[in-house]
Amino acid sequence: MPQTISATFETRRDAEMAVEHLVQEHGLDRAAVTIAPVSADNSAGTETAGADIEDGHAKADTEGEPALAGRLRVSATVDPTLADKVETSFATYGGTP
Template identity: 65%
Template sequence: MSKTMSADFKSRRDAETAVEHIVQEHGIDRSAVTIAPAGDDNTAGTEAARADIEDGRLKEGTEGEPALEGEIRVTVAFDEGLTEKVMTSFETYGGRAIDAV
């Protein structure tokens, strides 16, 4: 049976790392994974990742990149037998508000 699970992440980097783990370690097809803003605003998360830091400080302005306006949501569709593994991957990389359907 197919299942869907979502989690919100503070940074784009954390979301992408969780996705890579889910795809590479658990064999879930990348097309079964979506990454999108958790809200209505275009965002790169709520916390700066290394790409958002310049000379030891947060970059001035967004320089064409999405601002830090909200969390990033990752949603994965998978076979029910992988529920625990997907949840663990989300939690390991900081996923919060995990929702399973």
């Protein structure tokens, strides 16, 4: 019976890296993974990363961009035999249960 494993991440980049690791390294079906804000707020995480930074500083103008107002939750529904790999991948990219 499939098992759902979840972790929260501070940045969208970390969440996406965890998903890519699961898909590319462990062959997980991308459709079995979701990324969503933890709270009701639209969010790209709580810390700047990647596209959120210009010239080493956080962007001043974020018009049209998701607010950095909350953490992101990644959930993966997998066969229990993959549970350890999913948890390890989440932890590698800063996910916390």
